[in-house]
Amino acid sequence: MxxxxxxxxxxxxxxxxxxxxxxxxxxxxxxxxxxxxxxxxxxxxxxxxxxxxxxxxxxxxxxxxxxxxxxxxxxxxxxxxxxxxxxxxxxxxxxxxxxxxxxxxxxxxxxxxxxxxxxxxxxxxxxxxxxxxxxxxxxxxxxxxxxxxxxxxxxxxxxxxxxxxxxxxxxxxxxxxxxxxxxxxxxxxxDWQLKYFHKLRDVSLEATEQIQEACTLLFNTNSQIKSLEERKKKLTTQVMQYMQDNKQLTIGGQKVGTIIQKSLTGWDFEALKADESVKAKYLNKTSNSAYFQLSTSKNLPTILGV
Missing domain, CATH: 3.90.320.10 (Lambda Exonuclease; Chain A)
Incomplete structure (x- = not known):
């Protein structure tokens, strides 16, 4: 120390x-x-x-x-x-x-x-x-x-x-x-924020060939991410539909995933817009969410056979 x-x-x-x-x-x-x-x-x-x-x-x-x-x-x-x-x-x-x-x-x-x-x-x-x-x-x-x-x-x-x-x-x-x-x-x-955030000028800069290529790769990467996110959502839904009201999923008796539940209480802004005279205590709205999370165990690839 x-x-x-x-x-x-x-x-x-x-x-x-x-x-x-x-x-x-x-x-x-x-x-x-x-x-x-x-x-x-x-x-x-x-x-x-x-x-x-x-x-x-x-x-x-x-x-x-x-x-x-x-x-x-x-x-x-x-x-x-x-x-x-x-x-x-x-x-x-x-x-x-x-x-x-x-x-x-x-x-x-x-x-x-x-x-x-x-x-x-x-x-x-x-x-x-x-x-x-x-x-x-x-x-x-x-x-x-x-x-x-x-x-x-x-x-x-x-x-x-x-x-x-x-x-x-x-x-x-x-x-x-x-x-x-x-x-x-x-x-x-x-790093960019540390170095340039307070120095940003409203000026255009022509891209070099290298930067143009980077932008093309970035566009393609974003497209792939969007496609993968959609695929992830469909696969997650498929697994959760199978699990129904069961919290954990196993393969060969070994846990491979869990359904995580979350509840978040906050302002009900829609109710506030409708009637500004409503007291704050009536504006609390609870949002529930749940998602399937694969196990983080190092043995997961072996269990899945990948």
Missing amino acids: LNEQQMAMRSRGIGGSDVAAILGISPWVTPLQLYMTKRGEIEPQATNKSMHWGNILETPILEEYSRVTGNKVEAVADTILHPEHNFMLANIDGRVNDDLIVEIKTASRSDGWGAEGTDEVPDYYLTQVHHYMTVTGAKQCDVAVLIGGNDFRMYHVYADAEMSQMLIDAETKFWKMVQDGVPPDIQTTE
Whole structure:
């Protein structure tokens, strides 16, 4: 968990958790969002529940790592700077010795995590620990993770000279953009809103051949989506008609779907239009809806034979 001093330092450089965003592989932050955060144009991402519990569980996971490995882990409170590129920062969770550092993670699911004992961790964490090894000069980083609250695993990532140089090059380029005020290209529609929403001009722009092709593909995609939505509606109706008043659907005794019911109470605007003198308490109207939802179980394709 970063303290206030470390958080302040992060705004003056690039930390390990920033690297995935710079490379465009972060599930949470785009390069533009990170750029604007570093320049103080938008607020840093707020702490969510996953981050909160990750901070709380960091100490017990680190203790379990020490118990399992027998390694005595030293806490490192200070921010470490790269000896040559002082904008590259590292706030490591622990250090066994100069060659071995430790990174603690929590995860709700095992997606992206390979066999224990390998270096098969999610890419956005892999780049983070390689950044830490690049900054500290460590030769190995042990990643200790608690998955789903009860699955403790350890992974071993080793320093790689080519990876380190790639990160140095990418981070140097990005940090120069931050200093020079040159924003990265947008990657999402949310990025467009951040960059252009308040700058929109009532001006026409002629499309290039590439953009014309994109518009054609967009038109075709929208048509396909409409067709697929209509097909989805018909198939859902077919299933619900078969189920009638039964809530769950099974195949071979295994659940494959459920009918979900929802009730929503709100204003009856039609009644208000008809008689504005009607008191508000008589304007509440309850709308009922129901839909069929396929199971999210990983076994569903096997059950369906697809």
